[in-house]
Every structure is written in C-alpha cells, then in structure tokens.
Amino acid sequence: MQKQAIFQAKLLPYALVAPQLAIVLIFFYWPAAQAVIQSFLLQDAFGLSTSFIWFDNYIELFQDPAYYEAIVRTFFFSFAIAVSSLSFALLLAVMADKPLRGSMLYRTLLIWPYAVAPPVVGVLWIFMLHPSLGVLSRYLRGMGVDWNPLLDGDQAAALIILAAAWKQISYNFLFFLAGLQAIPKSVFEAAAIDGARPMRRFWTVTFPLLSPTIFFLLVVNIVYAFFDTFGIIDTMTRGGPGTSTVTLVYKVYTDGLLGGNLGSSAAQSVILMVMVIVLTGIQFRFVERKVTY
Amino acid sequence: MVEEEGFRRYVAHAILWIGIAIVAFPVYIAIVASTQDNALIANGQMSLLPGGHFFEVYYQTIFVGTSGSTREPVGNMMLNSLVMALLIAVGKIAISIISAYAIVYFRFPFRMPIFWIIFITLMLPVEVRIYPTYKIVADLHMLDSYAGLALPLIASATATLLFRQFFMTVPDELLEASRIDGAGPLRFFWDTLLPLSRTNMAALFVILFILGWNQYLWPLLITTRDDMQTIQVGIRKMITTTDALTEWPVVMATAVLAMLPPVFVVVAMQRLFVRGLVETEK
Numbered sequence: 001m002q003k004q005a006i007f008q009a010k011l012l013p014y015a016l017v018a019p020q021l022a023i024v025l026i027f028f029y030w031p032a033a034q035a036v037i038q039s040f041l042l043q044d045a046f047g048l049s050t051s052f053i054w055f056d057n058y059i060e061l062f063q064d065p066a067y068y069e070a071i072v073r074t075f076f077f078s079f080a081i082a083v084s085s086l087s088f089a090l091l092l093a094v095m096a097d098k099p100l101r102g103s104m105l106y107r108t109l110l111i112w113p114y115a116v117a118p119p120v121v122g123v124l125w126i127f128m129l130h131p132s133l134g135v136l137s138r139y140l141r142g143m144g145v146d147w148n149p150l151l152d153g154d155q156a157a158a159l160i161i162l163a164a165a166w167k168q169i170s171y172n173f174l175f176f177l178a179g180l181q182a183i184p185k186s187v188f189e190a191a192a193i194d195g196a197r198p199m200r201r202f203w204t205v206t207f208p209l210l211s212p213t214i215f216f217l218l219v220v221n222i223v224y225a226f227f228d229t230f231g232i233i234d235t236m237t238r239g240g241p242g243t244s245t246v247t248l249v250y251k252v253y254t255d256g257l258l259g260g261n262l263g264s265s266a267a268q269s270v271i272l273m274v275m276v277i278v279l280t281g282i283q284f285r286f287v288e289r290k291v292t293y
Numbered sequence: 294m295v296e297e298e299g300f301r302r303y304v305a306h307a308i309l310w311i312g313i314a315i316v317a318f319p320v321y322i323a324i325v326a327s328t329q330d331n332a333l334i335a336n337g338q339m340s341l342l343p344g345g346h347f348f349e350v351y352y353q354t355i356f357v358g359t360s361g362s363t364r365e366p367v368g369n370m371m372l373n374s375l376v377m378a379l380l381i382a383v384g385k386i387a388i389s390i391i392s393a394y395a396i397v398y399f400r401f402p403f404r405m406p407i408f409w410i411i412f413i414t415l416m417l418p419v420e421v422r423i424y425p426t427y428k429i430v431a432d433l434h435m436l437d438s439y440a441g442l443a444l445p446l447i448a449s450a451t452a453t454l455l456f457r458q459f460f461m462t463v464p465d466e467l468l469e470a471s472r473i474d475g476a477g478p479l480r481f482f483w484d485t486l487l488p489l490s491r492t493n494m495a496a497l498f499v500i501l502f503i504l505g506w507n508q509y510l511w512p513l514l515i516t517t518r519d520d521m522q523t524i525q526v527g528i529r530k531m532i533t534t535t536d537a538l539t540e541w542p543v544v545m546a547t548a549v550l551a552m553l554p555p556v557f558v559v560v561a562m563q564r565l566f567v568r569g570l571v572e573t574e575k
Contacts, residue, residue, distance in 0.1 A: 005465035006398050007478040016395035017407055020388040020448055027445035028414045031425035038425065092312045095305040108560060109313045114570075115555035116320075117507035119525045120548050123532065124319040127326065127545065133337045135322060169316060171570070178571060198301065220574065227420050231509040235529045249420045253510070256424045265424060273421040280416050 032273065038266035057267035066243060067251070067268075074247040077161060078225035082218055085165035089172030090214075094202065096173075097180040107177065114170040118231030125163035126236045149237070153244025156237045160245050163236065164229050171224075172217055179213030180206070219283045226275070248272055320552065327351070327546035334541045346542065354546040359531055367547050370524040373442075375554070377512070377523060378505035380443035382498050389449045390490065393456035394482055398468070408457075415450040419511055427514050437521045442512055446505075451573050452497055459493050460486070496569035499562050503555040504575060524551045 042053045061067045096106050116124075128136045131148040140147040149155040183206065191201045230249050233239060239246040239254060246254070252272065256265035322341075326334060329344035355371075358364035395401075396408050419426065426445055435441030463486065471481045512523045522530070528547045533539050559566050 003397055003461065003465065005468040006400055007468075007481075009399060009478055010401070012478060013395040013399035013401045013404070016391040016399075017411075020392040020411060020453065021407060023388070023444065023448045024411055024414050026429065027426055028417050028422070028448060029410075031422040031429055032417050034425035034428070035422050088312070092309060095308045095312075098302070098305050100302065100305055100309075106309045106313070108563060110309075110316060111563075111567075112556045112559050113316055115503050115507075115559045116552050117509060117525050117555070119509050119529050120551045121319075123528055123544060123548050124323055126532075127541065128319055128322055133334055133339065133541070135339055135341065138337065166316070166319070169312075174567065174570060216574075227418060230420065231525070234509075234513075235532065252420070252423060262424060269421045269423065273417065276418060276421060277416045 035266045035269045035273070038262055039270045041266075042263055053263075057263045058271075061264060061267055061271075066246075069243065070246050070248050070251045073157075073245075074226060074249075077157070077164070077229065077247060078222045080161045081164045081168065081225045081229075082221035084161065085168040085221060086172050086214070086217055088165070089169045090176050090210075092169070093173050093176035093180055094206070096177055107174075110173050111170045113167055114174075116167060118164075118167065118228050119235045121163050121167045122232040122235030125159060125166070125232075129159055151241055153241055156241060156245050160229065160233055160236060163232050164225060167232075168221060168224055172221070175213055175217055176210070179210050183209045216283075219279060223276075223279055226272075226279075248275075320549075323545045323548050327354075327542050327549055329542055331540050331542050350542045350546050354543050354550065359540050359543050365519040365522060365527060367524060367527065367550055369520060370522050370527040370547075371550060371554075373439075373521060374506055374523040374525070374551075376439055377442045377508065378502050378554075380439060381446050381505035381508070382501035384443060384447035385449040385452050385501050386494055386497055388447060389452035390456050390487075390494070391482075393453050393460060394486065396453075397457055397460040398478065411448070411453050412450050414448055419446070423510070423514065430515055436515050437518045441515050442508075442521075442523070443505075446508065446511060449501075451575065452501070455493065455497065455572055456490065459490060463489060492565075492568075493572075495562075496565045496572060498569075499558055499565045500569035500573050500575055503558060506555050 039057050040052060040054060041050045042056065043050045092110060096103055096110070100106070126134075126149075128134050129140075129147070129149060131137055131150055137147050146152075147155065149159045187205055187209070188201060191205045196204065226247070227249055229247060230253070233245050233247065233250050237245045239250050248268065249272065252265050252268045255261050255268065325341060325343050326339060327350055328347040329339060330346060333339060333344075354366075355368040356366050358366045392407075392411060396404060430436060430441045430445060433441075435444065467485055468481060471485055476484065507525065508523070509525045513526050513529070516522050516526060524547065528544065528551060531539065531544045531547060
C-alpha cells in the first residue's frame with residue numbers, strides 16, 4: 001500500500017529518519033552484532049587476549065546441565081504463568097462482559113496492576129510470603145505447610161509464578177474483555193433460543209469465537225514470562241535458592257555480570273535472539289487479531 | 294439480549310469482587326505495612342489494619358531514605374524515574390513520528406530497507422544484547438547519566454508502525470489542499486498532520502510513560518551512583534540479604550510511591566490507556 005499524494009524532496013526524508021536510524025544502528029544493531037561476534041570468541045580473564053573458537057561457546061553451553069535446566073525451567077514458568085493468568089483473567093472477563101450494574105467500575109478496579117513494575121511486584125509478594133514475617137506465611141504454617149521459599153526451590157518457583165501471573169491478569173483481562181465485546185450478541189441469542197445452557201454456550205460459542213484472542217495472548221504471555229519476569233526474580237529470589245529460579249534471561253545477566261564469562265553470555269544472548277525472532281514471527285504470521293475497541 | 298437470571302448475576306458480582314480482592318490484596322498489605330513500626334513487622338506481628346506511623350515513614354522515605362549506609366532519598370529516585378520516563382516517552386514519539394512521516398510521504402532510495410531496519414528492532418529487546426549495549430554506553434561516557442538511561446531505549450518500531458498505519462488513513466485531499474495553500478512538507482506536517490495525530494500521540498504517551506517508569510534491567514546496569522538510581526532499582530537495593538536489617542515500612546512506602554504515578558495514569562486516563570494498550574500490544 002502506498003500513498004498517491006507525496007512530497008518531492010531529496011534530503012529532507014533522510015534528515016527525518018536520521019535520528020531513529022542513528023539510535024537503532026548504534027544501540028541495537030551494533031551491540032547485537034557484537035554479541036554474535038563475541039559468542040565465537042574466547043577471552044581470558046583479564047581481557048588481554050581473545051581467540052576465535054568457532055562454536056565452542058555454544059557446544060559448551062549445550063553440554064552444561066545447568067543451561068538445560070534453565071531452558072526447561074523457563075518454558076515451565078512460561079507455561080504455568082500463561083495458563084494460570086489466562087484462565088483466571090478469562091473467568092473475570094466473562095463475568096465482566098455480562099450486563100451488570102457497575103461494569104465500568106469493575107474494569108477500572110481490575111486493570112491497574114498492569115502499571116505495577118515487575119520489581120515492585122516482586123517486593124509485594126516476597127513481603128506477603130516472607131518465611132519469617134509474611135502475613136500469609138502465618139496462615140500457611142498454621143495449615144501445617146513448611147513454608148520457606150528462601151530455602152525451598154519448588155516453593156520459590158511457585159512464588160515467582162504466582163507473582164508473575166498476578167501482574168499479567170489485568171492485561172489478559174482487558175484483551176479478553178475486548179475480544180468478548182467484539183462477538184456479536186446475536187450469536188448468543190441464537191444459541192439461547194436453541195436452548196443451550198450458559199455453560200454450554202460458553203464452550204460451544206464463546207470459546208471458539210475467542211480463540212484468536214486466546215492464541216494472541218498466549219504468545220504475548222510467553223514473551224512476558226521470558227523477559228519481564230527478570231525484575232520479579234531479581235527482587236524476590238535473585239535466582240535462588242541455588243539456581244532454582246534462574247531463567248534464561250536471568251542466566252545471561254548473572255553469567256556476564258558475576259562470572260564475567262562474556263563469551264558464554266554472548267552465546268546465550270544469541271540463542272535468546274533466535275527465540276525472540278521465532279516468537280515474533282509466530283505473532284505476525286499466525287496471529288490474526290480481531291480485537292476492536 | 295440474553296436474559297441473565299438473578300442468581301447468576303449475583304454469582305458474577307461475587308466472582309468479580311473476589312477477583313478485585315485478590316488483585317488488590319498485595320497492595321493493601323503494602324499500604325498497611327508502610328504505616329507501621331518496623332520492629333512489629335520484623336517480629337512477624339504485623340497488623341492487618343493501618344498503623345499510626347504514616348507521616349513519619351513517608352517523610353523519612355521521601356526526604357531521607359533508609360538508615361543504612363546507602364541512604365538515598367526516594368524523592369530523588371522518583372525524580373530520576375520521572376525524567377527517564379518522560380525522555381523515553383517523548384523521545385520515542387518524536388523520532389517515530391518523523392520517521393513514519395518520511396516513510397509514508399516521500400519516495401526516496403532505501404526507503405523500504407530503512408523501514409525494515411527499524412521494524413526488525415522489535416526482535417532485539419535489551420535483554421538479548423545486555424552487555425554489548427552496556428559497553429557502547431560506557432564507551433560513549435554515558436553511564437550514570439540521563440542520556441545513558443534514555444537514549445538506548447528511544448527507538449520504537451511499534452510507534453513507527455502505528456504512525457505509519459495512521460498516516461496511511463489520512464485522506465490525500467488534505468495534502469493537496471495544503472499544497473494549494475502553498476504549504477511545504479514541514480508546514481503540512483506541523484499544521485495538518487500533527488494536530489490530527491494528537492489522540493494517537495496521547496494514547497501512545499500513556500503506555501510509553503508507564504513502560505519508561507517501570508524500566509528495570511537497563512537502569513540497574515548503567516547506574517552505579519546512588520544519586521542516579523531510579524526508584525525501581527532503589528527499592529531492590531533496600532532489601533538487604535540479611536533480613537534483620539531491612540526496614541520494611543520504608544521499603545513498602547517506596548513500593549507504594551513507585552506504583553503511584555503509573556497507576557494514577559492508568560486510572561485517570563483509562564480510555565487513552567486502553568486504546569494505547571490495544572494498539573501497541575505492549
């Protein structure tokens with residue numbers, strides 16, 4: 001698609017794209033290229049000499065059980081966060097889509113957690129479920145649960161998933177609500193006239209018509225769980241206890257920062273880059289978004 | 294209209310209120326904790342009702358900071374966050390709208406390659422190029438500066454795409470009319486296109502401001518000086534690994550202050566927020 005009416009100018013368009021182009025080349029492409037190059041290099045501890053080692057950084061990574069664990073963990077986190085957050089948000093959206101009094105108020109009261117930053121989410125949840133002083137930990141211990149997410153890896157993982165899913169409820173809710181409102185009401189009426197009960201109406205009419213939204217949100221939630229959980233993890237568990245909450249992004253960060261293993265960190269970055277490209281590709285290729293607001 | 298029976302309607306109300314309670318509970322606890330005495334909280338004796346230390350805790354948080362060695366008033370952190378968020382939001386909108394203008398309203402060599410170069414940055418989030426980007430910013434002597442905080446995040450494929458899409462829907466007659474009036478490309482942009490884009494810009498601003506305010510990984514990397522910390526980074530440093538030293542009321546007050554501006558934006562500008570969110574899918 002192209003505009004018919006345009007301006008004639010030789011230099012002006014270049015001047016207009018120059019700022020964005022400069023930033024993109026300096027801060028996006030150059031570092032990305034550096035990451036690719038670095039992933040093929042081995043640097044000694046003092047950065048004095050580097051040697052070209054082909055795919056050794058990658059081979060080393062894939063022979064490292066810790067990296068496998070991080071991959072599996074990241075996918076598990078993504079899946080758990082997406083499923084729990086999406087199902088809860090869908091339930092709320094279906095309720096809020098009904099012709100209820102005060103539905104605007106409900107929407108307002110459900111969408112604001114979108115604005116809470118991941119590190120703050122982490123702080124809020126670790127405080128509530130802190131082993132020694134958390135207000136919810138009291139009840140958990142009262143119920144006989146030996147609750148200590150700072151020592152128990154599974155509990156730490158559960159905490160991360162819970163907090164991350166909590167933050168994402170509002171986003172999912174909003175898109176589900178938009179998706180529901182885009183479904184013509186006459187479809188429900190027809191189903192009701194045919195004698196379908198509400199639960200049956202939901203599974204045979206609403207759910208299939210909502211599938212583009214569900215698929216879109218699934219991709220968005222996976223991307224969210226991959227990248228935006230960094231702040232939550234960093235304030236809650238810092239990857240611990242042990243490495244039980246280290247995701248791929250968190251591993252890139254700690255390996256480069258503390259370990260100083262830049263070659264491996266760069267190789268991990270490149271692998272992540274490939275994953276983002278695939279996810280973005282899926283989003284643009286297959287997600288036909290029919291949300292109107 | 295499919296009639297809802299009375300009982301089902303009550304169930305819907307109940308489920309929504311339970312949902313709201315779940316969503317609000319962590320924040321309620323934070324607000325309550327920020328008004329209580331630290332000793333009580335540290336003992337695990339925190340009350341679920343507000344305490345009487347509201348003014349002293351918030352005064353200390355905003356103007357003094359924690360009592361530890363790295364004390365830094367949270368008011369200053371909020372200022373840093375505000376400057377960063379505004380620079381990111383305004384910067385992204387400004388450079389995206391002019392590049393979209395060039396791409397839609399001009400024909401020039403490398404027009405489409407340039408468009409693709411911008412578009413592909415969607416696939417290069419900061420997380421996948423952490424250390425090389427850090428190195429460039431360090432080489433440019435921009436560590437611990439507002440420029441370093443904002444500049445590397447200012448490119449926006451999403452905003453460029455949105456403005457491009459919007460410009461495509463602007464009728465050609467407008468350009469022809471303003472050309473008859475003798476307006477050149479810059480005049481047309483300033484007098485016609487920019488006023489038309491106002492709602493788009495506002496919706497985008499709301500989302501980008503929230504995203505900017507909530508940045509974490511990048512400021513964490515490039516700020517080393519305490520007085521350049523943003524609030525998101527500052528709050529993390531307040532939680533010491535030795536729990537006994539963490540001043541929880543101050544931490545919770547900081548959490549509340551960190552939430553306040555973006556949550557206010559969402560609630561006060563709800564229509565723009567929803568529109569921006571649906572358009573950018575961020």
